[in-house]
Amino acid sequence: MKTIENIDKKEPLAIGGWLIIVAIGVVLSPVRQFFYIGTNYPAFFTNGTWDALTLPSSDAYIPYFGTFFISEILINLMMAIAGIYLIYLFFNKKSNLPKWYFGLALVSTILIIINAYVASLLVPGLEAFDSETMKEIARSVVPLIIWSPYLIYSQRSKDTFVN
Numbered sequence: 001m002k003t004i005e006n007i008d009k010k011e012p013l014a015i016g017g018w019l020i021i022v023a024i025g026v027v028l029s030p031v032r033q034f035f036y037i038g039t040n041y042p043a044f045f046t047n048g049t050w051d052a053l054t055l056p057s058s059d060a061y062i063p064y065f066g067t068f069f070i071s072e073i074l075i076n077l078m079m080a081i082a083g084i085y086l087i088y089l090f091f092n093k094k095s096n097l098p099k100w101y102f103g104l105a106l107v108s109t110i111l112i113i114i115n116a117y118v119a120s121l122l123v124p125g126l127e128a129f130d131s132e133t134m135k136e137i138a139r140s141v142v143p144l145i146i147w148s149p150y151l152i153y154s155q156r157s158k159d160t161f162v163n
Helices: 020-044 047-056 065-091 097-122 131-153 155-160
Strands: none
Touching: 020 047, 020 065, 020 131, 020 155, 047 155, 065 097, 097 131, 131 155
16 A cells, blocks of 8 residues: 555665776775785784884884874774765665765775875875775775766766665
């Protein structure tokens, strides 16, 4: 029986077509971030690098490096947690998924650029936009310029993310 509450309520389409590629990216992104955090940061604290770069008595001391590094860890954790939230939005077909996806893609790209620039200011002789950084920027731009517009403007997306 149709009631006033559900007359205009659309049933979302199943996730299919190009959305499968988006789904893979949405799921793999926080997994990749948590893997990066878990494999790169702990050794930094246990192998003496942290002490060498943050203790003023050390020959390798870099002012403000401790603040920068802890900020980087926290930002990466927040982005990974936001990625988990994006998974929730995606698989529950929430209507605000396209905006969140675009927002996270934009913030991710901006943070990579800022991180590279600030690191180059702190570490003398460090090239801000080396080949690895450029790969990360390119990797972050794809969701921003291809998948975000698809999610925002495609009829398929509009018919899928309706909750």
